[in-house]
Amino acid sequence: KAGVTQTPRYLIKTRGQQVTLSCSPISGHRSVSWYQQTPGQGLQFLFEYFSETQRNKGNFPGRFSGRQFSNSRSEMNVSTLELGDSALYLCASSFLGQGADTQYFGPGTRLTVL
Amino acid sequence: GESVGLHLPTLSVQEGDNSIINCAYSNSASDYFIWYKQESGKGPQFIIDIRSNMDKRQGQRVTVLLNKTVKHLSLQIAATQPGDSAVYFCAENLNYGGSQGNLIFGKGTKLSVKP
Numbered sequence: 001k002a003g004v005t006q007t008p009r010y011l012i013k014t015r016g017q018q019v020t021l022s023c024s025p026i027s028g029h030r031s032v033s034w035y036q037q038t039p040g041q042g043l044q045f046l047f048e049y050f051s052e053t054q055r056n057k058g059n060f061p062g063r064f065s066g067r068q069f070s071n072s073r074s075e076m077n078v079s080t081l082e083l084g085d086s087a088l089y090l091c092a093s094s095f096l097g098q099g100a101d102t103q104y105f106g107p108g109t110r111l112t113v114l
Numbered sequence: 115g116e117s118v119g120l121h122l123p124t125l126s127v128q129e130g131d132n133s134i135i136n137c138a139y140s141n142s143a144s145d146y147f148i149w150y151k152q153e154s155g156k157g158p159q160f161i162i163d164i165r166s167n168m169d170k171r172q173g174q175r176v177t178v179l180l181n182k183t184v185k186h187l188s189l190q191i192a193a194t195q196p197g198d199s200a201v202y203f204c205a206e207n208l209n210y211g212g213s214q215g216n217l218i219f220g221k222g223t224k225l226s227v228k229p
Binding site: 033048105107 | 148150155156157158159160163205216217218219220221222
């Protein structure tokens with residue numbers, strides 16, 4: 001079974017631009033979560049989607065948004081990029097996203113904001 | 115490779131020795147805990163998990179211990195190998211009965227295995 005895939009793997013943007021990242025979960029998984037990883041703050045939860053609905057949201061500004069499609073694929077968007085948005089963005093999928101469901105991570109998208 | 119964390123606590127062990135990585139979690143209401151391994155340039159990889167109604171769980175070469183009294187988790191790796199070199203994260207889930215999407219991660223420990 002193919003793992004979680006994320007595209008693109010690397011992105012370079014400038015301040016003020018917007019960016020869209022894509023995540024394809026493991027086949028059959030319906031829950032997709034997004035995390036931001038930086039050296040200073042570590043891994044921080046952004047949001048989680050299940051059946052095209054956002055179920056949980058972390059403590060990030062409204063510039064960070066996401067969506068999930070009917071095939072469970074998910075995208076996240078960051079508008080008006082700031083230098084501090086430079087990070088590794090990780091997507092994780094699980095079957096139902098409940099209880100002891102294991103979350104499996106993709107390789108991440110490395111975003112650099114200049 | 116990409117740096118997954120600067121100024122991380124580092125554990126250096128000799129190949130073949132046992133490793134113990136510790137983690138203090140934040141919320142006494144957390145009821146599900148996971149250990150992940152992250153190698154340079156890759157996403158976190160699931161190692162082992164444990165529910166709050168257990169205090170020990172064993173996998174292949176790994177054991178997780180949970181002490182709820184002091185909110186402490188540990189990961190023991192037996193016969194550590196060079197391929198175990200990575201950053202190890204513990205994560206807690208605050209809402210076991212509901213949505214598990216929100217995992218709270220620790221800062222991570224870098225394990226370095228000397229051949």
